[in-house]
Amino acid sequence: MSSQGRYRLHYFTYPARAEPARLMLTIGNIPFDDVTYTPESYAEFKPKAPFGQVPVLEFPDGSMLAQGGAIDRYVAKLVGLCPADPLAVARADEAAFHVEDFFATAHPEAAFHVEDFFALFRPTWYMSTAEEKAAARRAILEGPGRDKLLSLSRLIEEAEAAGGWIAGDKMSYADIIVFANLSLLISPAMEGTPPPNLYDQYPVLKAFRDRVARVPGVREFYRTHTEPIRSSFRPDSERA
Numbered sequence: 001m002s003s004q005g006r007y008r009l010h011y012f013t014y015p016a017r018a019e020p021a022r023l024m025l026t027i028g029n030i031p032f033d034d035v036t037y038t039p040e041s042y043a044e045f046k047p048k049a050p051f052g053q054v055p056v057l058e059f060p061d062g063s064m065l066a067q068g069g070a071i072d073r074y075v076a077k078l079v080g081l082c083p084a085d086p087l088a089v090a091r092a093d094e095a096a097f098h099v100e101d102f103f104a105t106a107h108p109e110a111a112f113h114v115e116d117f118f119a120l121f122r123p124t125w126y127m128s129t130a131e132e133k134a135a136a137r138r139a140i141l142e143g144p145g146r147d148k149l150l151s152l153s154r155l156i157e158e159a160e161a162a163g164g165w166i167a168g169d170k171m172s173y174a175d176i177i178v179f180a181n182l183s184l185l186i187s188p189a190m191e192g193t194p195p196p197n198l199y200d201q202y203p204v205l206k207a208f209r210d211r212v213a214r215v216p217g218v219r220e221f222y223r224t225h226t227e228p229i230r231s232s233f234r235p236d237s238e239r240a
């Protein structure tokens with residue numbers, strides 16, 4: 001049941017698929033209940049979720065919207081972070097789709113053949129030892145991950161030169177999604193691989209991540225969400 005007049009965003013505590021929506025609602029000053037689950041407490045919500053998964057955005061009337069991408073785009077429109085021009089929206093999506101499938105399911109054998117940058121890392125979550133994970137992630141970072149980071153870097157460099165932001169002259173949901181995924185990649189959630197200083201090798205990505213981290217609503221969010229797992233989402237000068 002939704003609390004009166006407020007959105008409720010259902011997700012796990014960690015800063016992954018729901019993080020862009022959390023940030024955009026904060027930027028737009030839209031009050032919402034950030035309903036976070038542990039694996040244990042999630043079991044009760046799962047049967048109520050439209051597709052049995054989170055994130056889910058629950059509207060004040062109790063109806064629900066699933067799929068992180070749909071939620072992001074709906075919230076972006078609510079708060080003025082969705083461009084009006086169809087081509088600008090396509091540019092936003094181009095960048096967002098390039099990065100946002102971090103959690104897409106891929107078989108370990110297929111890890112180096114998937115298209116999306118973050119999907120590369122998915123199989124490593126299921127490796128049993130820290131050494132195995134670190135070795136697999138290093139291989140990704142030196143191989144296909146590097147190519148993906150370089151293409152993202154080129155995309156951002158060209159977009160910034162053309163308009164200032166990924167989809168033109170205004171910040172959009174694409175900037176928030178790319179920021180959240182770049183920050184997650186170097187979060188303590190990744191257990192040290194990739195290393196927190198990964199973007200020293202990618203100055204465009206480093207400057208971009210830092211720039212979005214300094215947007216007032218974003219900075220404010222991480223001043224009140226101080227869990228270690230979110231330390232990598234802060235501006236560089238405020239990272240521990």
Ligand SMILES: N[C@@H](CCC(=O)N[C@@H](CS)C(=O)NCC(=O)O)C(=O)O
Binds near residue numbers: 017053055067103
């Ligand atoms: N395509 C969906 C995927 C959602 C998804 O994979 N959610 C995961 C957490 S990131 C989940 O709910 N896992 C628990 C479950 O499947 O019960 C989206 O983007 O929202």
